[in-house]
Amino acid sequence: MNDPRLLDGVLVQWGERLFYPGNRRVPAAPGGAGIGLRARAATVRQRIERTVARAPQVMVKVTGGGRGMVAIAAHLRYISKNGRIPMEDDRGNQREGREALLDVAGQWRLGGSRIPEKSERREAFNIMLSMPRGTNPLIVQRAAREFAQTELANHRYVMVLHDHQANPHVHLSVRAEGRDGQRLNPRKEDLRRWRETFAERLRGWGVEAEATSQVTRGTRHRNERVWERKTGLSREKRQERAEALPSGMKRQALQGWAEIMSALAASPEESDRQLAQSIGQYLGRLPAVQAMVRYQAQQRELPGIDRSPLTMPSQERRGPEMER
Numbered sequence: 001m002n003d004p005r006l007l008d009g010v011l012v013q014w015g016e017r018l019f020y021p022g023n024r025r026v027p028a029a030p031g032g033a034g035i036g037l038r039a040r041a042a043t044v045r046q047r048i049e050r051t052v053a054r055a056p057q058v059m060v061k062v063t064g065g066g067r068g069m070v071a072i073a074a075h076l077r078y079i080s081k082n083g084r085i086p087m088e089d090d091r092g093n094q095r096e097g098r099e100a101l102l103d104v105a106g107q108w109r110l111g112g113s114r115i116p117e118k119s120e121r122r123e124a125f126n127i128m129l130s131m132p133r134g135t136n137p138l139i140v141q142r143a144a145r146e147f148a149q150t151e152l153a154n155h156r157y158v159m160v161l162h163d164h165q166a167n168p169h170v171h172l173s174v175r176a177e178g179r180d181g182q183r184l185n186p187r188k189e190d191l192r193r194w195r196e197t198f199a200e201r202l203r204g205w206g207v208e209a210e211a212t213s214q215v216t217r218g219t220r221h222r223n224e225r226v227w228e229r230k231t232g233l234s235r236e237k238r239q240e241r242a243e244a245l246p247s248g249m250k251r252q253a254l255q256g257w258a259e260i261m262s263a264l265a266a267s268p269e270e271s272d273r274q275l276a277q278s279i280g281q282y283l284g285r286l287p288a289v290q291a292m293v294r295y296q297a298q299q300r301e302l303p304g305i306d307r308s309p310l311t312m313p314s315q316e317r318r319g320p321e322m323e324r
Contacts (some may be wrong), residue, residue, distance in 0.1 A: 002268055008041035010263040014256040015044030018216045022189050047210070048260065048275065051217065055210040058202065059130040059169075062173050062186050065122035065176070069115050071171070073105045073125045079160040079171040087158045090148070097238045104158060112177050123176050125184055129198055130169035135207060137163035143201035144170035151197055154178035215253050218286035232251060243306040257283055 013217050028039035051260045066072035080087050086096040087104070095104070108124070109115050115123045129144045148157055156175040162168070176184045186194075195211035202209035257279060264276035283289050 004267075005037065007267055007272070008037045011041040011260060012037060013043040015041075015047070015260050018253060018256045018260075019044065019047050019212065021190070021213070036282045036324075038306050044260075045275070047212070048206060048279065051212050052275075052278045053208075055208045056132045057217075058195050058199045058209050058211050059128070060191060060198055061128050061130070062191070063126045063127055063128050066124040066173075067120065067122055068118035069105060069109050069123070070117050072108065072115070073101070075124070075126055075173055076101055076104060076158065079162075079173065081159075083161075085160055087160050088145070089159075090139065090152070090157045102252075108156060108175055112174070112179070112181075116303075121176075125176060125186065127172040127174060128169055129172065129203070130167050131207070131209065133166045133168075135168055137168035137207045139159060139202065139207055140168045141170060142205055143198060143207075144172070146204070147194070147198045148172060148200040150201075151194055152184075154180060154182065155184060213250070215249050218250060218254060218283070218288040254283070254286075254289065279309045 008049065012026050016024065020026055024077075026040040026043050028036075028043060062073075066075055077083070079085075080096070080101065082163065083097045083099075083101050085139075086094045088094050089104070129147065131139070131140050141159075144159060144161075148159060152172070152174055155178050158173045160171045174184060178184065192211075192213070199209040199211040261276045261279040261283070264272045264279070267273060
């Protein structure tokens with residue numbers, strides 16, 4: 001693939017589907033050379049490099065929400081350890097102690113539409129931002145602060161750093177009603193964007209964090225079903241179910257990786273060919289790929305265990321397009 005524009009087109013086309021689902025476009029790389037397609041392809045390259053290098057994955061999770069001031073005050077007491085850990089509000093003020101807790105609760109109760117003691121709807125959302133063990137807690141706190149200033153600027157919130165557990169994390173309690181009266185209602189696409197924002201802020205502080213979805217990473221994490229435990233399935237049977245063939249979405253993600261790897265492998269640039277090799281090594285270790293290889297070998301659809309049809313399709317024969 002001697003024309004760099006063709007390679008950039010493949011990277012952007014499949015990169016959007018791997019890293020920016022939901023009809024979102026690849027943004028231009030910050031400070032990247034060139035404009036348009038070239039800069040967007042540079043962003044995809046960066047995300048590929050971080051993913052295959054297994055950069056730490058951020059976690060952003062909505063852990064619940066208070067239905068009234070009783071629940072909100074209880075959560076504030078929990079995350080601040082009853083006032084012993086400093087809280088930081090949306091104006092950057094740090095406060096601690098029981099008096100500070102009472103003051104924050106009073107401000108939230110009357111700051112906008114009055115929050116009753118008990119409510120039928122969520123009056124606050126509890127959000128947790130976390131990084132793996134070994135990450136500098138102060139950097140997690142700084143990145144969380146910048147995340148909140150970007151994504152939650154319209155809302156009152158309180159953030160508390162927990163660095164006494166294995167994974168450093170920040171708890172954010174956010175008043176659902178914004179200053180303009182609009183209510184926070186996190187959806188799946190919001191959580192996806194929040195992860196990307198948090199990872200970007202961490203990278204700004206020198207931490208090579210990523211926010212790649214499980215489907216894109218080819219992982220098969222699945223919570224054990226209650227009925228599986230209650231039916232008395234053996235541990236071996238439960239493991240067998242967990243190692244079942246990947247879903248259609250994961251197969252399509254693998255197809256996206258294969259198309260990108262094939263295009264990079266045909267590049268005249270040595271760095272591109274090395275990146276293609278890194279992708280191949282990354283895919284070869286994925287449980288989803290290993291499951292497909294075992295299945296194909298068992299069905300005798302391939303002579304022996306041949307990984308090439310999964311990881312290096314020909315340019316002439318292209319797989320089905322990935323769902324958006």
